[in-house]
């Protein structure tokens with residue numbers, strides 16, 4: 394757990410290209426959220442450090458030592474994207490920072506915000522968290538340019554030591570090169586031009602990454618961790634990643650997980666039915682399923698069967714591909730946040746998934762959402778949950794208000810297209826609306842209240858409850874502290890939460906009014922009280938297909954102002970008398 398002062402120094406790199414516009418907008422959002430959430434009690438002291446083009450122009454160095462030292466000293470930082478030239482020039486500064494600070498997890502959550510346009514039918518089904526290994530693999534950059542003495546030395550070594558393997562380098566000798574040129578009627582060249590890269594994946598590197606993913610799944614009650622690899626082809630790197638992942642899961646988290654490796658062993662010993670029964674029992678007992686998938690089919694299945702993927706742990710390059718591909722499903726790279734984290738030392742640098750998008754540089758045009766949400770991740774990492782919640786709630790509201798940048802506007806009807814800076818203005822203004830209680834309920838966040846099944850993306854007939862209800866429900870356990878939950882309700886501008894089923898399996902509801910009644914009865918001190926103390930059970934519920942008129946009658950008959958909407962006995966929305974009033978008045 395980090396010990397964060399109220400006025401922490403946080404180093405930042407504004408970034409190249411569009412990084413400049415995005416940073417200017419995002420930092421205003423962060424400052425406003427902290428100011429509004431803590432009434433001035435907390436404030437971030439931003440400390441600019443240089444990297445990339447700005448660093449080179451000012452110091453002649455692309456990544457000055459002072460920058461690395463600052464990230465090292467202050468533990469938590471944030472950065473904009475930095476340009477990496479293709480095919481030559483400097484190596485990635487982004488990768489260098491991850492390696493220098495040993496930020497071994499690249500954490501990239503991918504989830505859909507209601508109203509965000511998407512190329513898929515059910516973006517709401519995408520709720521995945523990518524744990525990308527961040528320090529190893531081919532991405533680490535041990536490679537040698539074709540025709541250099543270094544490349545030749547690698548081939549000479551292979552030739553001398555592993556001649557059979559060397560023969561697999563298709564154009565590794567001048568003879569083989571010229572034989573092919575002859576076949577296609579071209580003149581011989583008498584030379585070898587083959588670049589070479591080295592892929593390394595270690596047991597320890599795999600274990601710390603997979604361990605972080607499983608720990609995350611345990612903490613946030615996720616259902617599965619999928620190890621995504623290309624181990625059928627790269628057996629001793631990606632295949633080992635899978636095997637070490639399974640071994641570590643069983644060794645370090647045996648009480649919490651059930652692995653497909655266990656399933657295979659049981660199947661071999663006692664047959665498939667026994668293995669299936671074992672897995673079923675383990676999952677029913679709340680264990681997390683550790684499974685694996687080969688990378689190519691994964692890229693198809695995250696599209697066709699997104700609900701089968703939850704937490705994903707994967708080597709570096711797969712994670713790079715997967716994170717951009719998945720971002721597309723929930724609105725694109727403009728809203729794809731991330732963090733590079735070392736959970737052992739606590740060092741973390743948060744940054745968007747996207748790059749510098751150079752064609753839009755300095756146009757005040759691109760979406761700052763991904764850096765804003767990276768800041769949200771950073772604030773959560775620091776334990777400043779209230780500020781983070783405020784950012785997410787205001788961002789969500791700004792999008793549902795259809796105030797969006799070009800990337801969303803070009804896919805939406807009746808959107809108001811705004812500049813990067815104007816999006817930040819709208820978001821900050823919405824923080825006040827949220828705090829005044831006028832916002833929509835936000836989706837549950839990773840910490841605290843959890844989000845229940847979502848109804849986003851579904852269309853219900855006019856004049857039914859489904860068409861009018863608030864389509865997200867925040868649920869809390871009955872043993873949560875009322876104070877903490879009330880703070881969440883305040884930050885999100887919501888007036889009620891549902892309460893997870895009790896021992897009898899009955900859902901409950903706690904409204905702001907319930908809390909007020911309690912305060913009126915026992916005085917202001919709600920410290921130490923649990924949600925259960927003011928929860929009403931069982932719930933009075935309706936279904937999304939009930940007519941608005943019938944629902945209004947239900948509220949009058951039962952003398953209640955809010956009804957929870959359920960489907961398959963699970964809450965999917967809440968409808969209030971105010972919602973019905975607004976609908977009727979138009």
Ligand SMILES: NC(=O)C1=CN([C@@H]2O[C@H](COP(=O)(O)OP(=O)(O)OC[C@H]3O[C@@H](n4cnc5c(N)ncnc54)[C@H](OP(=O)(O)O)[C@@H]3O)[C@@H](O)[C@H]2O)C=CC1
Pocket residue numbers: 411473474475476477478487726727728744745746747748749750751759760761762763800
């Ligand atoms: N961590 C980092 O610092 C990273 C750095 N890079 C570097 O960035 C440079 C450019 O890379 P490139 O491949 O062009 O990828 P980019 O991610 O920079 O941009 C590709 C496309 O993504 C869309 N896009 C990117 N950012 C946003 C945003 N904020 N809002 C809306 N749309 C956005 C744009 O799409 P459209 O054209 O459809 O509008 C853009 O043309 C390279 O040098 C690369 O190495 C790349 C990734 C990460």
Ligand SMILES: O=C(O)CCC(=O)C(=O)O
Pocket residue numbers: 475476477485486487488713746748
């Ligand atoms: O370092 C770069 O330029 C690219 C990095 C990248 O694509 C990523 O981390 O996702």
Ligand SMILES: [Mg+2]
Pocket residue numbers: 713714717746
């Ligand atoms: Mg990338």
